[in-house]
Amino acid sequence: MIQNENEIDVVVKQAEAGFQFLQQCNVIERAKLMHAIADEIEAIDSMLIETAHLETALPVSRLEGEKSRTVNQWRMYANAVHTGLYSEARIDQSPDGKIDLRKYNKGLGPVVVFGASNFPFAFSTAGGDTASAIGAGCSVIVKAHPAHVKTSQLMADAIHRGISKYGASADIFSHVVSNSFEIGQQLVKHRLVKAVAFTGSFAGGKALFDLGQSRPDPIPVFAEMGSINPVFVLPDYLTDNGEAFAKQYIGSLTLGVGQFCTNPGVLIGLEGEKLDTLKADLKREIQAVATGKMLHQGILDHYNQLRGEMIGCNGVNILAEGTDNVQEGFAQAMLVETDAAQVLHNPELLEEVFGPFGLVISCADRHEMKILMEHLVGQITLTFAASDDDMWKYQDLFTIAQNKCGRLLFQGMPTGVEVKHAMQHGGPFPATTDSRFTSVGPDAIKRFLRPISFQNWPDEFLPKELQDGNPLQIERLVNQHWTKE
Known part of the structure; x- marks a missing residue:
């Protein structure tokens, strides 16, 4: 348990030593280290699942799937590192041999x-x-979440076993346990820390971002801070898909008791008979949703508070609620409705309610729908439930939507984030603090890199990624041509 600034200083200085160790490792060596860590995570027995289940109330099946995803992330990212993809090695030589420029990416420092x-x-x-x-x-200092400290420790131990079996420095990874906000703040402010990664609330992420920017030497804080993930349901699509869509939407809205950053918290459509029919279908679906236990009491209290504030707003009516056999620590699902005029007058209605809560917004016409789209702030995802005919008719909406989100979906639902190279899990502020990057998929590595260029440097002293013989056999841009030569 870290308790004061002196202890933090020790941890960060150790992380700096770990960073210096990693600077001596090329991409192939780092990839092998990552695979060793993946092996140790995979090898953890049922104790990990049981501990996480007790600490978070998440279902065992969900935790088993998440563990597999975690192991696969390490291996997938390792394989991407191995290829040299994120080294982005470039070599430019002048015909007369006087200028030799070589550039690649290296780690920022302790994260x-x-x-x-x-x-x-x-x-x-x-x-x-x-x-x-x-x-x-980059070396890593993890500040464990206080809601699952035992689970965090089991994972930290697995990482250290992987580091040890590979033969790397233990300083590569540090695990900090503290309930103090001040400890987290001091970590961000430490002069040797060079970047921060955060997933959580807007208030928490923005506070860390401001802290990172206020340092004498500002550092990047990559914060994912939530999203309402609006779904626009268009008229022609509803003609044949209303009932199935209602089931799909409510399933996604309440998945994980609404505790995903991609739950679609807002549904937007054109007022009229088709939307009225959809509302009836949505009402029937949500009334069948059972209460679910939330991650911890703090999240439940916040959910109930925000839900109460929402239904207390003018023009907001309860459409339907889930089953009401509420137990201690359990949340009841709710769907409410309003119109676009109310939302445009009161933009707080478009703030995230973290939990199984959805808002249905009816627009008077397509012009009002376009205005509502323009008023949306940055989102992680934005979805169109649309037919091909709708796509032709609403091109102006789709153009605006591209500037509002990181991932734009045609039909389907945003929950279920694929760990792929082409995944973008991030979006314009306030969804994240930097829309240029993703926190899911191998491209997440880009957040912690910076380029450095070498001019007329002796070949034997260059990083292996840039040496003439290309000993790592990675793809490089040499005199404007991609090659492994």
Whole structure:
């Protein structure tokens, strides 16, 4: 348990030593290290699942799937690092031989990762932030989330076993346990820390971002801070798909008791008979949703508070609620409705309610729908439930939508984030603090890299990624041509 600034200083200085160790490791060596860590995470027995289940109330089946995803993330990111993809090696030589320029990416330095409450594996101690930072060649200091400290410790131990079996420095990874907000703040402010990764609330992420920017030497804080993930349901699509769509939407809205950053919290359509029929279908679906236990009491209290504030707003009516056999620690699903005029007058209605809560907004016409789209702030995802005919008719909406989100969906639902190279899990502010980057998929590694250029440098002293013989056999841009030569 870290308790004061002196202890933090020791941890960060150790992380700096770990960073220096990683600077001596090329992409192939880092990839092998990551695979060794993945092996140890995979080898953890049922104790991990049981501990996480007790600490988070997440179902065992969900935790088993999340553990597999976490192991696969480490291996996928390792394989991407191995190819040299994120080295982005470039070599430019003048015909007369006087100028020789070579550039590649290297790690920023020690990275502080704040564990998330809703993903105890995939976005926490051994999650994608830790994997991508190590893949970039950065040491990591994880601040464990207080809601699942025992789970976090089990994962930290697995990481250290992987580091030890590979033969790397133990300083590559540090695990900090503290309930103090001040400890987290001091980590962000430490002069040797060079980047921060955070997944959680807007208030928490923005506070860390402001802290990072206020340092004498500002550092990037990559914060994912939530999203309402609006779904626009268009008229022609509803003609034949209303009932199936209602089931799909409510299923996604209440998945994980609404505790995903991609639950679609807002549904927007054109007023009229088709939307009225859809509302009836939605009402029937949500009334069948059972209460579910939330991650911890703090999240439940916040959910109930925000839900109460929403239904207390003028023009907001309760459409339907889930089953009401509420137990201690359990949340009841709710769907409310209003119109676009009310939302445009009161934009607070478009703020995230973290939990199984949805808002249905009816627009008077397509012009009002377009105005509502223009008023949306940045989102992680935005979905169109549309037919091909709708696509032709609403091109103006689709153009605006591209500037509002990181991932734009045609039909389907935004929950179920694929860990792929082409995944973009991020979006314009306030969804995240930097829309240029993703926190899911191998491209997450890019967050923790910076380019450095070498001019007329002796070949034997260059990083292996840039040497003439290309000993790592990675793809490089040499005199404007991609080659492994």
